[in-house]
Amino acid sequence: MHWSDIIAEKLINERKEKKYIVASGITPSGHIHVGNARETLTADAIYKGLIHKGVEAELIFIADTYDPLRKLYPFLPEEFKEYIGMPISEIPCPEGCCKSYADHFLNPYLESLNDLGIELTTYKADENYKKGLYDEKIKIALENKEKIRDILNKFRSNPLLEDWFPINVVCENCGKLKTKVLNYDKEKEKVIYRCEFCGHEGEVKPYKGRAKLPWRVDWPARWSIFNVSIEPMGKDHAAAGGSYDTGVLIAREVYNYTPPKKVVYEWIQLKVGDKAVPMSSSKGVVFAVKDWTHIAHPEILRFLLLRSKPTKHIDFDLKKIPDLVDEYDRLEDQFFKIKEKENLSDDEKEKIRMYELSTPKIPEKKPFVIPYRFCSIIGQLTYDECKKDVDMNKVFEILQRNNYVVEDIDEFSIKKLRDRLIMARNWALKYGEKLIIIDEEEAKKIYENLKDKQKEWIKYFAEKLKSVNFDALTLHELIYQTAKELGLNPREAFQASYMILLGKKYGPKLGAFLATLGKDFVIRRYSSL
Incomplete structure (x- = not known):
C-alpha cells in the first residue's frame, strides 16, 4: 500500500467522522517553493487516500495572509522597511501587479496547484478574521488567558508574564500588529492596548479583524473552526514542545476539540x-x-x-x-x-x-x-x-x-x-548544458592537435558515412566498426568526434547525436578537416 492509503486507513479507524477534513496552509511572505509544496501534496495524497477508501472528505488550504511582515527580506526593496509589522494582506504588492503583498506570492502558487491537479477549498486568514470567523475563539482565548499562559509556560525557558494576553491588536494608528494589551474589559468585550511601534494607545473590540490570535493559539482555534481531522506539518512544528504540542493542549482544554492527527514531513533541500x-x-x-x-x-x-x-x-x-x-x-x-x-x-x-x-x-x-x-x-x-x-x-x-x-x-x-x-x-x-556546435575553423584547429590515429579515423569514417543509412543505430555500429578496422580504441574515436563537434571530450550519445545533426552537416564536418 502507498503511504497515503495507510495513513487514510489509520485515520478512519481512529476517528469516526461523517466528513474528514484534511488541512494544509502556508504564510505567503515570499516565493512559495517546492519545499512548501510538499505539505500541500502530502495533504492531497491523504485526501485522495480517504476518497479511495470510500469516505467523504475535503481538502482545505488556509493561507496565513494576516501574519505580519517580520523583516525586510532580500528580495524586497529598501522602502518596504516601513511595512515591517503590518499584516501582509494590508501591504501593497511589491511589483504593483496584485491586490496585496500576500496575493502577489499566493496567487501564482494557487495557480500552480491547479496545474498539479489539486482540488481544494482556499481560505485566507485576513478574510476569516474580518468576517468574524474567529470572534468567538478570540473571546474564549481572552477569558482563558491564564490557562493558555500556563500551557505555553510548560514549554518555555522564559515564562510569559502574568500581564500577557493571547492576542495581538492591529494598531488603529499605524496598522501594525506589534501591540501590548494592557487590559481586557469582559463586560464591554474591549481591550486596551499600546502599540510598540508608534506608541499609540487605544481601546477596541478585538473582533472583525481588529485583532489576531498569536500562532500557537490561532492554530488550535483554526482546528475547531474548520473541524480539521488531519494535517501535515513541518518537523519544526512537530518537535517536542513545538506548536503542535501546545496546540493539542489548547485545543482540548480551551476549545474542547479533539486535535487533528499529525503527519510530519521532512524538509526538501x-x-x-x-x-x-x-x-x-x-x-x-x-x-x-x-x-x-x-x-x-x-x-x-x-x-x-x-x-x-x-x-x-x-x-x-x-x-x-x-x-x-x-x-x-x-x-x-x-x-x-x-x-x-x-x-x-x-x-x-x-x-x-x-x-x-x-x-x-x-x-x-x-x-x-x-x-x-x-x-x-x-x-x-x-x-x-x-x-x-x-x-x-x-x-x-x-x-x-x-x-x-x-x-x-x-x-x-x-x-x-x-x-x-x-x-x-x-x-x-x-541548469543543464547549452548545446553549442563549434564552427568549422575552430574544429580545424582542434583537429590538428588530435592524435594521428584519430585524424586517420575521422577521414576514414567520413568516407564510410557517404554510403550508409543515416540512422542512429547504423551510425553507432559504424563508429565501432571503423575504429576496430583501424586499430583505434573506440573511446578515442568518440572523443575525437566530440572534440570536432562540441570542442570537448564528451557529449550526447554519439550515434543519436549525429543522426540528429543530419547527414549533410555531419559529412561536411568530418570531410572538411
Missing part, C-alpha cells in the same frame, strides 16, 4: 553545488513552484514528492531532472503494461497506485515518449526563435533518423512531446 541547503523563502534559497512547469510536467513534481514517505528528506537537484523524468517514464510504461492484469503482485499494485497518485489526468493509452535528455538536444536544435516554438516537422525528421516510428502519433502525444521539448530546452539552457 536544494542542491547548490556540492551542498544540500534547506529551502527558505526568507534566505532566497528557493525553487518556486510556479517555475516548475517551465522545466517539466506537473506529474513529475507529484512523483518526486509522493514516491517517498513524508518523513524522508529529499535532495532536490535541478541537474538531475532528466533522471527523475526517466524514472517517471518507466513507471508510466509499467502502469500501462500491468493495469489490465489479474492477480497483481503487491509490487505491481503499488506501482499502479503510485502512478495514479502522481498523474492528475491519466491518458487512455500510453503516450508516445521521447527521453527528456534527448528532448533537451532536439529542443535546442529545432527551436525557432521567431515563433518561440519548436519546429515539429524538423523534430519528426530527427526522430525518424533516430529509428522512432512517428507515423501514428496521436494528438495528445504530439502536444505532450512539444511541451517536453520546450521544457527540456529551458532546463538545458539554465
Whole structure:
C-alpha cells in the first residue's frame, strides 16, 4: 500500500467522522517553493487516500495572509522597511501587479496547484478574521488567558508574564500588529492596548479583524473552526514542545476539540553545488513552484514528492531532472503494461497506485515518449526563435533518423512531446548544458592537435558515412566498426568526434547525436578537416 492509503486507513479507524477534513496552509511572505509544496501534496495524497477508501472528505488550504511582515527580506526593496509589522494582506504588492503583498506570492502558487491537479477549498486568514470567523475563539482565548499562559509556560525557558494576553491588536494608528494589551474589559468585550511601534494607545473590540490570535493559539482555534481531522506539518512544528504540542493542549482544554492527527514531513533541500541547503523563502534559497512547469510536467513534481514517505528528506537537484523524468517514464510504461492484469503482485499494485497518485489526468493509452535528455538536444536544435516554438516537422525528421516510428502519433502525444521539448530546452539552457556546435575553423584547429590515429579515423569514417543509412543505430555500429578496422580504441574515436563537434571530450550519445545533426552537416564536418 502507498503511504497515503495507510495513513487514510489509520485515520478512519481512529476517528469516526461523517466528513474528514484534511488541512494544509502556508504564510505567503515570499516565493512559495517546492519545499512548501510538499505539505500541500502530502495533504492531497491523504485526501485522495480517504476518497479511495470510500469516505467523504475535503481538502482545505488556509493561507496565513494576516501574519505580519517580520523583516525586510532580500528580495524586497529598501522602502518596504516601513511595512515591517503590518499584516501582509494590508501591504501593497511589491511589483504593483496584485491586490496585496500576500496575493502577489499566493496567487501564482494557487495557480500552480491547479496545474498539479489539486482540488481544494482556499481560505485566507485576513478574510476569516474580518468576517468574524474567529470572534468567538478570540473571546474564549481572552477569558482563558491564564490557562493558555500556563500551557505555553510548560514549554518555555522564559515564562510569559502574568500581564500577557493571547492576542495581538492591529494598531488603529499605524496598522501594525506589534501591540501590548494592557487590559481586557469582559463586560464591554474591549481591550486596551499600546502599540510598540508608534506608541499609540487605544481601546477596541478585538473582533472583525481588529485583532489576531498569536500562532500557537490561532492554530488550535483554526482546528475547531474548520473541524480539521488531519494535517501535515513541518518537523519544526512537530518537535517536542513545538506548536503542535501546545496546540493539542489548547485545543482540548480551551476549545474542547479533539486535535487533528499529525503527519510530519521532512524538509526538501536544494542542491547548490556540492551542498544540500534547506529551502527558505526568507534566505532566497528557493525553487518556486510556479517555475516548475517551465522545466517539466506537473506529474513529475507529484512523483518526486509522493514516491517517498513524508518523513524522508529529499535532495532536490535541478541537474538531475532528466533522471527523475526517466524514472517517471518507466513507471508510466509499467502502469500501462500491468493495469489490465489479474492477480497483481503487491509490487505491481503499488506501482499502479503510485502512478495514479502522481498523474492528475491519466491518458487512455500510453503516450508516445521521447527521453527528456534527448528532448533537451532536439529542443535546442529545432527551436525557432521567431515563433518561440519548436519546429515539429524538423523534430519528426530527427526522430525518424533516430529509428522512432512517428507515423501514428496521436494528438495528445504530439502536444505532450512539444511541451517536453520546450521544457527540456529551458532546463538545458539554465541548469543543464547549452548545446553549442563549434564552427568549422575552430574544429580545424582542434583537429590538428588530435592524435594521428584519430585524424586517420575521422577521414576514414567520413568516407564510410557517404554510403550508409543515416540512422542512429547504423551510425553507432559504424563508429565501432571503423575504429576496430583501424586499430583505434573506440573511446578515442568518440572523443575525437566530440572534440570536432562540441570542442570537448564528451557529449550526447554519439550515434543519436549525429543522426540528429543530419547527414549533410555531419559529412561536411568530418570531410572538411
